[in-house]
Amino acid sequence: MELEALERRIRRLEDLEEIKQLKARYAAYCDANYEADALAELFTADAVWDGGILGRSEGREAIRQFFRGSSQRISFAIHNMLNPIIEITGDTATGTWYLLQTCTYTNGNQAVLGAATYHDQYVRENGVWKFRHVRIESHFWTPFEEGWAHTQFIQRR
Numbered sequence: 001m002e003l004e005a006l007e008r009r010i011r012r013l014e015d016l017e018e019i020k021q022l023k024a025r026y027a028a029y030c031d032a033n034y035e036a037d038a039l040a041e042l043f044t045a046d047a048v049w050d051g052g053i054l055g056r057s058e059g060r061e062a063i064r065q066f067f068r069g070s071s072q073r074i075s076f077a078i079h080n081m082l083n084p085i086i087e088i089t090g091d092t093a094t095g096t097w098y099l100l101q102t103c104t105y106t107n108g109n110q111a112v113l114g115a116a117t118y119h120d121q122y123v124r125e126n127g128v129w130k131f132r133h134v135r136i137e138s139h140f141w142t143p144f145e146e147g148w149a150h151t152q153f154i155q156r157r
Contacts, residue, residue, distance in 0.1 A: 015088050018129045019095060019122055026131070027079035034071045040064035043131045044123060050135040053153070077103040081118070091124040092132075099136070102144070105154075111144035112154065 026042055029035040040060050043049070049063045050056045057066040082098040097118040105112055121133040140148040 012088060015093065015124075015129070016086055019086055019088075019093060020084060022122070022129050022131070023081050023084070023095070023097060023118075023120070027081050030067075030070075030079050031077050034067045034074070034077075036064050036067035036070075039067045043134075044125060047131055048133045048135075049131075050133070051138075052136055053138055053141075054136060073106060075104045075106045075109075077101060093122040093129070095120040095122065110154075112141055113144050113148070114141040115139040115148075 022042060026039065029038045029042075040063050043060050043063050045060050046058075047060060047063060048056070048058050049066065055066060057063045078101065080100040082100060084095055084097050086093055086095040095118070097120070099114070099116040099118055101114040101116075103112050103114065104110065116139055117137045119135040119137065120131060122129050123132045124130075138153070140152045141154055142148045142151045143154055
């Protein structure tokens, strides 16, 4: 195998791992009471976080403000990011991930189970992978005791 081909393969593997670590940090910061400043730094300055029914924020500062308010709405969360499919083209990449999340809505101290698909766009900025665009496609957010077959989406209060 040529050295150049080997270097490309290694670079791809390193990029995949760095993107997986980016997503893992995102989940960890969300689960640590939505650390807004740390979360914001994972995004480019002009990034978009589009949560669909959860809201939309454009730009790093708007994303920071959104996450600052998240701990007021959700007192506990565990983001399980599953089954990544990541495609890399040079300094850009796309990724899809399943989310299975348990959380507690502060309003009524309600235990909630949720499932969604993340559709991400990444860019390497100054040698570091960041989120350029995050879109969440929600499948259900249901009271734990009822389950998604009974109540697929609870009303946001």
